[in-house]
Amino acid sequence: MFFFYLLSGLFLGWSLGANDTGNIFGAAVETRMLRFRKAALIAAIFITLGAVFEGSGPSGTLGRLGSVDALGGAFTVALAAAIAITVIVRIGIPVSTSQTIVGAIIGWNVFSGRLTDYRSIITIASSWVMAFVLSGSIAAGLFFLARPWVNRSKSHLLEQDYFIRYSLVIVGAFGAYSLGANNIANVVGVFVPVSPFTDIHIWGPFVLTGLQQLYLLGALSIVLGIYTYSYKVMRTVGKDLFHLSPITALIALLAEAIVLFLFASRGLYNLLLSLGLPTIPLVPVSSTQVIVGAVVGIGLAKGGKNIRYNILGRISLAWVTAPVLAFLISFTMLFIMQNVFEQKVQEETHYIFDRVTVTKIVEDGFDSAALSTVNGRSFTAERDIYRELNQLHALSRDEISRIIEISEIYPLSVDTVALTNSGMHRRFSAEQLAVLRELEGNVYRHKWQLRVLLTSREEFLYFPEPESEIQKNQNRILEGQLNQLYRSFKIEKEDLE
């Protein structure tokens, strides 16, 4: 059943392969510096490598935005995004897969009555603006560096051509790797929480984790998109949108690859962190926006006369319409899936304000008077709690989100055997596993109960008020581990009684 549902994700992967590969190799193929077959082969290999080995960073960010918790929901969200992309690409405008999937996820949030995490939206949306500006700046910088080299170079025109051709292959491979790493989250990110894959031991220490298998499937669908449809898009991107010479194509491509890499690489993130430098959020950005940013950057560096503002305007318009369209399609299809096809698009979630949860909420520093409208009641949708708590106007949206988290009933039973069987134990240190074994068989009604227990131990180091980026990062890692535990230890509500 999972594989049937995954089809929509693979459809999305196909459309990403068809659409976004053009952003990387469009100019190179259109200027005939690279043949399509060679470009497609490089893209196929490196997108797959990037997705499998470095895809986990940006997926986490999407997971925070909305954790689509039922297969039917994930299927519908991915399908809605894929349809929105196909519709807009048909009109002939390159579209952002990242923005579209975010629109579709928010559609699920609204449909299922979950509160959307505004901070995640702001992180994601601001990273899009940042990616656009950054790629423009990098491209302009590279242009100014390359200009004296090209204009004063004493190497033969034919040798320059040879050099550019080689560089396009190498930088294209880097770009494809970064695209795979950065954008695989868009393709199968929504399936991460519901993936049934377990680890496969290949040979010796080499293990293909369940997550990597999911990414690999996604990557294969991207490859299919590259081979079946991307030629047309490459020609369009290379010809109609902006005519680039081979050297400017190389500059734009390099800027694009760098930006995609910056927003995808966990290694770089950790390096910046250890050096005490500001970090870049790991967010799936739009390769379309990034390449358009790069071209605008080069255009401005040349004096700004050659930019076709009307086409740019049309593209920017798609950046707004694509997520909105995906949101509407997602919402409508979820409604149809649930009510016509009677498919489960979300897990039934209950929230309770009993003695235990209210005590915890007050312990966390909230005024019990603010809870007067919900005290002693139980709910099935976050939205209803939000409405009740918001009546008094005493709490901010963030505070209400924290209260909702505490009140959520999420039955857990510590089961390290299941954790080991699924291969997920590798995410934890031996000391952490020892702590978990101590708790073996313990049952909790709320996530925070396990969390409080674990974070009180030094093996699960948590900084309640992080002061540095390193501490913040430690908290993020711990959040990831805890989320893994919640998923692995989840039991049915009936088992609790």
Place this chain on the structure above:
Amino acid sequence: MPLLLKTTRFVESQIDSFLDIVSDSATTFQLAMEDYLHGRIEEFEARLSQIREFEHRADDLRVSIERFLYERTLIPENRGDVLAILENTDEVIDNIKDSLLQFSIEMPEIPSSLNELWIQTSKASVAAVEQLVFAVRSFFRDLAAVNNYIHKVYFFEREADQIGERLRRKIFGMDIELSRKSQLRFFAIHIEKISDAAQNVCDRLSIYTIKRQL
């Protein structure tokens, strides 16, 4: 890819050989002109057959370069421009050959009082062609220098025009038959045309240079 580098180097050497031939043709033209004016007709004919040989080799090289550029999709962005440059430069050799051939056929009798102006005109035309060869070589190897050479080509082309004009005025001021005047004028113009052809190449070259600059 190593095969591509080998092809690249081979085409480079062919382009260089082609330009060497253009330069040699111009120098040979100058020498042939001097031979003719001093009545060394045998030497003149030998130079003419040398130039015919140059023309053949230049044609073969040009076709070979064209074939390589298209078959191996080398410099896809610039190959149209490069071919136009090579074809137009090839026309300069054709002009040189045609001019000498016409001398060989008609054997015009040139009064010795015209010798100096005649030599000066052909020198200016040949200088234009030599500067053109520098300009074309720079287009491939040193973009920043192209405009200097183009400037020189324009200079020598103007020079050839001016001296040519003086030559023609002198021809028509002489006390000889009108038919002879007309024949001499035809030859004088032929020599000027060589520098005009060089200028035509430069007109394109300056645009292609702008196109190639970042």
